[in-house]
Amino acid sequence: MAQKRTRTSASSSRRHPGDPFAPTPSDRFTFGLWTVGNTGRDPFGESVRARMLPTHTVAKLAECGAYGVNLHDDDLVPFGSTTKQRDTIVRDFKKALADHGLVVPMATTNLFSHPVFKDGAFSSNDPKVRAFALRKTMAAIDLGVELGAKTYVFWGGREGSEADACRDPREALKRMRDALDFLCAYVKDNGYDLRFALEAKPNEPRGDIYLPTTGHMLHFISTLQHHAMVGVNPEVAHETMSGLSFAHAVAQAMEADKLFHIDLNAQRIGRYDQDLRFGSEDVRQAFLLVRLLEGTAGGAKYTGPLHFDAHAYRTEDEAGVWEFATGCMRTYKILAARARAFDADPEVRELTKPVRDVALEPLLSGYTRAKAAKLRAADIDVDRVASRGLRYERLDQLMMEHLLGVRGA
Numbered sequence: 001m002a003q004k005r006t007r008t009s010a011s012s013s014r015r016h017p018g019d020p021f022a023p024t025p026s027d028r029f030t031f032g033l034w035t036v037g038n039t040g041r042d043p044f045g046e047s048v049r050a051r052m053l054p055t056h057t058v059a060k061l062a063e064c065g066a067y068g069v070n071l072h073d074d075d076l077v078p079f080g081s082t083t084k085q086r087d088t089i090v091r092d093f094k095k096a097l098a099d100h101g102l103v104v105p106m107a108t109t110n111l112f113s114h115p116v117f118k119d120g121a122f123s124s125n126d127p128k129v130r131a132f133a134l135r136k137t138m139a140a141i142d143l144g145v146e147l148g149a150k151t152y153v154f155w156g157g158r159e160g161s162e163a164d165a166c167r168d169p170r171e172a173l174k175r176m177r178d179a180l181d182f183l184c185a186y187v188k189d190n191g192y193d194l195r196f197a198l199e200a201k202p203n204e205p206r207g208d209i210y211l212p213t214t215g216h217m218l219h220f221i222s223t224l225q226h227h228a229m230v231g232v233n234p235e236v237a238h239e240t241m242s243g244l245s246f247a248h249a250v251a252q253a254m255e256a257d258k259l260f261h262i263d264l265n266a267q268r269i270g271r272y273d274q275d276l277r278f279g280s281e282d283v284r285q286a287f288l289l290v291r292l293l294e295g296t297a298g299g300a301k302y303t304g305p306l307h308f309d310a311h312a313y314r315t316e317d318e319a320g321v322w323e324f325a326t327g328c329m330r331t332y333k334i335l336a337a338r339a340r341a342f343d344a345d346p347e348v349r350e351l352t353k354p355v356r357d358v359a360l361e362p363l364l365s366g367y368t369r370a371k372a373a374k375l376r377a378a379d380i381d382v383d384r385v386a387s388r389g390l391r392y393e394r395l396d397q398l399m400m401e402h403l404l405g406v407r408g409a
Contacts, residue, residue: 023065038311073140107144112157160206231260237267265310279331341408
């Protein structure tokens with residue numbers, strides 16, 4: 001059962017009186033235990049920050065104005081814990097959630113850290129590994145539901161290969177499909193109010209990860225037995241790693257009604273998975289993404305949790321972690337305000353106004369033989385159409401001026 005909200009935005013507003021960009025729970029911002037809890041360890045250096053207790057993380061996120069906290073199973077209950085240890089940890093965590101008014105909108109399973117998953121979890125060649133992955137995920141689903149989660153994310157961090165001859169990729173996809181069909185049936189059999197969201201990534205930690213982009217995931221979902229309860233969880237860094245437009249990936253997911261969750265961060269194209277503070281790289285793409293999610297251009301608005309899957313620089317102590325968390329949320333709110341001003345700008349509205357043709361538009365969808373004949377006979381002066389300037393240079397400059405704060409509110 002979900003935790004009852006008891007906290008208001010008062011603590012946040014007291015710290016930033018009159019600040020329209022101060023985060024509040026109504027903004028639906030969430031962080032993972034693994035995000036703000038990142039200790040700064042990397043392949044070249046040890047931890048620079050102490051591990052935070054989950055209950056401490058909950059308290060500090062509440063102070064920052066967050067709405068919720070998400071988790072892998074191992075983030076909360078260390079791998080190998082006894083049943084008694086597990087129950088004590090979960091009891092204390094629930095109390096912290098209730099005391100500070102946070103919720104758990106999403107949960108997921110760690111199927112990548114333990115050495116047993118070195119060659120995949122659901123796609124592994126070893127049936128014992130696949131069985132353990134299913135068993136671990138069922139237990140983690142139970143934990144997520146107990147904490148109130150409504151969305152369950154699957155990131156296949158080890159579902160891939162370096163030596164591609166190790167298995168037929170088609171067999172890997174079949175095994176992953178079998179696993180998700182099994183787990184969907186498990187959720188239904190238990191009567192859980194839960195849906196799944198699949199998260200794509202092109203590489204790292206594997207040389208190549210199966211289903212590397214959101215588009216791949218959307219097609220894969222269409223092959224599942226219970227496809228209606230499965231959507232996607234796109235991540236800024238993952239899609240950007242492949243050099244693609246994240247906003248386009250999210251738009252495709254929204255158009256398919258499959259955007260069940262989203263991971264916000266920042267990333268430089270061509271780099272390893274950086275998980276930087278949201279908006280700290282490629283502010284244009286960040287703006288276009290927020291504009292899309294907020295529906296300021298007239299499209300449907302995304303109303304789910306806004307999750308920041310990012311972590312503070314290795315240079316920071318714990319105080320810097322909370323500056324990082326607040327920065328993620330503030331940047332989103334600032335970009336949302338810029339997007340509203342941009343789409344309310346009369347000149348922008350004029351430049352983005354659709355071209356109307358009452359004679360041709362009815363012919364462009366819903367094929368009939370008569371429509372096809374009318375299209376063939378239509379008088380279209382292609383040279384005249386081609387000669388018309390679209391003024392996208394002006395439109396793009398207007399976007400930059402709104403972003404830079406010299407135009408609009």
